Amino acid sequence: xxxxxxxxxxxxxxxxxxxxxxxxxxxxxxxxxxxxxxxxxxxxxxxxxxxxxxxxxxxxxxxxxxxxxxxxxxxxxxxxxxxxxxxxxxxxxxxxxxxxxxxxxxxxxxxxxxxxxxxxxxxxxxxxxxxxxxxxxxxxxxxxxxxxxxxxxxxxxxxxxxxxxxxxxxxxxxxxxxxxxxxxxxxxx
Amino acid sequence: xxxxxxxxxxxxxxxxxxxxxxxxxxxxxxxxxxxxxxxxxxxxxxxxxxxxxxxxxxxxxxxxxxxxxxxxxxxxxxxxxxxxxxxxxxxxxxxxxxxxxxxxxxxxxxxxxxxxxxxxxxxxxxxxxxxxxxxxxxxxxxxxxxxxxxxxxxxxxxxxxxxxxxxxxxxxxxxxxxxxxxxxxxxxx
DNA sequence: CCTAAACCTTGACATACATCAAGGGTCAGG
DNA sequence: CCTGACCCTTGATGTATGTCAAGGTTTAGG
Numbered sequence: 001x002x003x004x005x006x007x008x009x010x011x012x013x014x015x016x017x018x019x020x021x022x023x024x025x026x027x028x029x030x031x032x033x034x035x036x037x038x039x040x041x042x043x044x045x046x047x048x049x050x051x052x053x054x055x056x057x058x059x060x061x062x063x064x065x066x067x068x069x070x071x072x073x074x075x076x077x078x079x080x081x082x083x084x085x086x087x088x089x090x091x092x093x094x095x096x097x098x099x100x101x102x103x104x105x106x107x108x109x110x111x112x113x114x115x116x117x118x119x120x121x122x123x124x125x126x127x128x129x130x131x132x133x134x135x136x137x138x139x140x141x142x143x144x145x146x147x148x149x150x151x152x153x154x155x156x157x158x159x160x161x162x163x164x165x166x167x168x169x170x171x172x173x174x175x176x177x178x179x180x181x182x183x184x185x186x187x188x189x
Numbered sequence: 190x191x192x193x194x195x196x197x198x199x200x201x202x203x204x205x206x207x208x209x210x211x212x213x214x215x216x217x218x219x220x221x222x223x224x225x226x227x228x229x230x231x232x233x234x235x236x237x238x239x240x241x242x243x244x245x246x247x248x249x250x251x252x253x254x255x256x257x258x259x260x261x262x263x264x265x266x267x268x269x270x271x272x273x274x275x276x277x278x279x280x281x282x283x284x285x286x287x288x289x290x291x292x293x294x295x296x297x298x299x300x301x302x303x304x305x306x307x308x309x310x311x312x313x314x315x316x317x318x319x320x321x322x323x324x325x326x327x328x329x330x331x332x333x334x335x336x337x338x339x340x341x342x343x344x345x346x347x348x349x350x351x352x353x354x355x356x357x358x359x360x361x362x363x364x365x366x367x368x369x370x371x372x373x374x375x376x377x378x
Numbered sequence: 379c380c381t382a383a384a385c386c387t388t389g390a391c392a393t394a395c396a397t398c399a400a401g402g403g404t405c406a407g408g
Numbered sequence: 409c410c411t412g413a414c415c416c417t418t419g420a421t422g423t424a425t426g427t428c429a430a431g432g433t434t435t436a437g438g
Binding site: 060062063064066068070082083086092093126129130132133134136137138139140141143144145146150176 | 249251252253255257259271272275281282315318319321322323325326327328329330332333334335339365
């Protein structure tokens with residue numbers, strides 16, 4: 001399990017392998033059940049997670065009680081609630097694993113140590129942050145610029161696995177439409 | 190003009206003023222006319238801007254040719270197209286000043302030098318990035334969770350200056366609705 | 379293995395919002 | 409001071425999508 005992360009890091013750090021084992025030692029493997037929560041809105045996010053298997057849903061709940069899924073993170077990527085993690089403040093979003101998943105978690109204190117002692121790790125953090133930001137930007141532009149049919153087509157083109165692996169409910173909340181609309185559009189496209 | 194930035198930086202850096210003048214020297218003051226472009230989609234974003242007076246619209250254009258305004262940045266805040274700036278790749282969004290504005294610009298090379306020579310500057314960059322990210326996250330959750338009326342009310346509560354200072358067209362594109370709908374809602378609320 | 383719950387799909391209906399169009403106001407440039 | 413361009417506003421109309429409801433299927437837990 002840790003091997004996946006080792007590979008991920010060496011891909012990024014290149015030959016700078018001296019601190020690699022030090023870094024890896026700080027990650028704790030964990031397994032989650034279907035629909036397990038990693039973080040509930042209002043709690044402080046105390047970890048950054050690397051997804052080894054499964055996926056993580058990042059979502060909030062609006063005034064009407066509907067789930068708003070901002071992101072779904074799959075194998076080989078990082079996820080956290082950075083807004084909360086960065087300053088250890090209550091989170092505005094929740095994290096959940098829609099599938100049974102394997103994760104590697106690093107705690108806030110350990111993360112801080114890594115940032116200070118391994119400069120490359122700070123660089124990786126910047127990359128994670130920038131990627132997350134780009135993703136959010138992309139979502140704003142996509143959501144505002146497309147109607148429901150275009151969003152489904154977009155998903156089909158860019159993340160077809162989401163449509164097959166996850167429930168319609170979840171996919172719909174990710175696209176910002178109702179499950180009924182998604183059903184109807186799937187048959188039309 | 191540079192005084193505004195000096196103040197902004199000392200507020201953040203605290204007593205660490207030794208490199209302050211070095212940093213400030215790298216910023217070039219500039220004035221823009223109404224609706225001037227700082228960056229066009231497809232070009233590489235070569236600067237980070239600090240807004241001294243006026244504001245900057247961050248937007249993309251969808252398939253139908255409509256402007257999608259992702260952000261509007263006012264006095265005392267930073268703006269750039271970080272996705273493009275960070276890796277010097279073509280931008281997916283444009284930057285424009287809807288009002289005549291005063292800005293302080295720092296170029297990519299100078300920015301890089303600052304990051305290396307002044308550690309506090311790297312920290313400020315992380316703050317800018319995190320703020321931008323949080324903002325984008327907030328927008329996704331807001332847009333997907335609210336109908337048109339709620340979005341107008343939200344703007345009224347959180348950024349009333351936007352409604353008064355800027356054109357209805359621009360505000361509507363920021364809220365993800367048409368100018369007509371905005372007009373009708375304003376009279377109802 | 380059985381049962382209840384959750385989910386997907388389909389239909390009928392409601393409605394929020396977009397689109398199209400026209401009139402009047404405002405502003406900038408000649 | 410005019411004139412045209414642009415924008416805001418209002419109305420009439422269309423339509424995409426949400427809401428509500430019901431039946432059939434799958435899923436999860438005892």
